[in-house]
Structure formats: structure tokens, C-alpha cells
Amino acid sequence: MTNGNQPPLWIKDPLAILADGAARGIVVQGGRIVELVAAGGSPATLDFKIFDAGRHVMLPGLINTHHHFYQTLTRAVPAALDRELFPWLQALYPIWARLTPEALDLGMTLAMAELALSGCTTTTDHHYVFPVGLEDSIDIEVKAALRLGLRVLLTRGSMNLSQRDGGLPPDSVVQDEDTILADSERVVARYHDPGPGAMVQIALAPCSPFSVTTALMRSTADLAQRLNVRMHTHLAETEDENRFCQEVHNCRPLDYLEDCGWLNDRVWLAHGVHFDAGEIKRLARAGTTISHCPCSNQALASGTCPVCAMEAAGVRVGIGVDGSASNDASNLMQEVRAAFLLQRSRNGVTEVSHLDALRWATKGSAACVGRTDIGEIAVGAMADLALFKLDELRFSGSGDPLAALVLCGAHRADRVMVGGRWIVENGQILGLDLGDLIRRHSAAARKLQAGS
């Protein structure tokens, strides 16, 4: 998917662009950005085609660092409404235990479609529910991602600490350690591309300290090191989790993480709400990165991630929409706005600008997924781009186009390019019948929630 034989494309004269020295646009060839065209200049590259971007604001493709795609099937479930994290999970686990391969494929496809239309070009997914019959979840997911053309870092998640052993999830959604490790090794061998420009990568991702044994945390860290893949989990999301850790392990979540061999630069953590100043310094020293999920944290009243304090200490922070049962949307551009508003309200007007929020969702998120070839518009970077038009009611009368995207609430990209290939044109995903997808996905969700 390198488009190596296609002629160079000059994406010309954008209304605005999030890059320095590219006022007249960029040239894309072979899946990468090969040239930035400065004000008053024209491409040095010859024989190019032109896409006129005169009505578009251009961003590096947004990168989503935390999600649970299958949860699009359980949005706004009545039994889970208005509950905090632990009882919320307990209301949903029995429904998730009934997932089928067909429903999972629809849930994953719908989540990625929603992300792509919001300007996302790379996404992670934290899939940790493997009931009987869904052993091939990651295989289903890779196929869906390749169909849509999104760049992905999929995680082989896991849970092995069920109610029987003092954990939170029911027995029906957990697997044993040997099964988890064997399948982790299988999917890495089969799908993980370690090279630059990779479209599919795999990471290992035990769900959380309250659903996984210490032995599995440690063996997962060993396996990730041996296979040279990234590691992901939820941490420091709620006060409940602090209490659980204190009671069971007699320490705080970050101490436990370190004890399991997880405090290093291979790891990105979802949430990171409840870290103190000393813990933030330890994260910075270790090179561990954080996925900030502002909508989910607000919906579950988990608290607010100290993003500015983390960045000041040297911790890299990215943005995640989190699972669709807690957000319940998968719109990454709206998540940028949520991060902007939440962090402003916590840190003050002068501490957070719209450019900070856009940086979190691009370069910051790229650090979370461990990549230097995406997350910015620069020569040599992959040609992953999100182009927005400002022709809706919400933008009318706006001055600074980049600020308008965040402040006026951009929610739908007009065009999205991944690796030099358009996957969204005129606000539509190429090759996908959205109406049909919504019909089939809705029917699958109704069936799942009804328990039939």
C-alpha cells in the first residue's frame, strides 16, 4: 500500500496547515510526504498532479491512543447509566460475554469508521474480552482495519482474574495465562510489522490491575520484551482502583506497576488521573507515556488527568476517546476539543491553547504508540492527513482557521489520507455503505443487549 507507482501529488494552497514552512502545501509520493512548499514557492518535484486544498484546513492525521471498539455495541445501556467505574463494569460484563464474531466485526468496523470520519488516521484498540467462540478476535479486527485502510496498533488484551479469584469480571469473559500468552505470541508473529510505515502493529495489554493476576502482568512484560512490542493497560483511573491496590497489594497503582516490570518506555497507560508529583517524575524518568481520555473521565467522574504537570515534568501525553460505553462517542476531533476545555478549566487560559490540544492528538499520541513516522507534517513522515472544510454553520464568521477547528467544534473531516491513499472523500468513507453498516450494527447491538 505504498502507492509507489503513482505520480507525486501536490496538495496545494491549503486555507491553513499545521506545519511550518508549508504555506503552499505539501507534495506526497510513495505514501510519504516528500516536500513542504513554502510561501511564494512551488514544488521542486516534477510531473506532479494537483489537489486544490484552497477550502481545506490541513492537520497531520489524528492518532487515537485508547479505545475498546466492541463497546460501540453497548452505548448508553440503561443498566449502566449513572454508575461509577466498578458497578458500571459489572453491569456490562454479562452483555459483553454474549459477543459473537459477527457482532464484534460490526462493532469494530463501526468504531473505525467513526474515527476515520473525525480525522483519525491511526488508532489503537484495547480488546480484552475473549469469551468462548471469540478466540479469533484480533484476527477479525485486523481484517476490518485492512478493509477500511486505517493504520492500527491493535492490542492483544487479557483478563485472567475473575470473581472466583477475587477479581471484578465474571468467569465467562476471562482466559487462563497459558492461553493468553500463546495467543499473544501467535498474533504478534502473524500480524506485527516492526518497520517504518507499518499499517498493522500489535501490542500486549492486560486489562487492568483488578482483572489480571500479578503473574500475568509479569509474564506479559517478559514476552513483550522478548518480542519487542509495546505494552498497554489502564492505570490510575479512579480512587476505587487506589483502594483496591492498597488493600490487595499494599501499595499504590504505580508501585504495583513497577513491581510487575511495567515502568519503562515500552508502556503507554490509559487515563493516569490519580498520579501525585513524585509519581509523575517517576513516569518521566521511565519514559512511560499517558493516554488522556477527557470525555470518559468526565462521564465516569473519575477526575482530571494532570496533563500540564506531566508535560512540564517531561511525560509525553496523547489523546484517546476510550471505549464507546463510557464516552460514548468515537469522535477524535471532538475529543481534542474536550481535552482543550478540560485542561483549560484545570490549568488556566494561558497554560493551554488550541495548538496544545492538537499537538496532544498528533505528536503526543505518536509518542504513545511508539512511532516517529507519523503525527506531524514533515518531510519523510507518512502521508497521513486530515482535511477539514469550514463551510458549516458552526464555523461561519471564524478568523483563525486552526483555532476554529477546536473552538467551533469541528466534528467531521472532508478528506482523510493514510499512507498517501485517500480513505475519506467528501465526508464519505470510500467503499463503505454507512447506512447499511448502521442498520446491521444497530440490529446486532439490540440483540446483544436483549440477551437473545
Ligand SMILES: [Zn+2]
Ligand atoms: Zn479504557
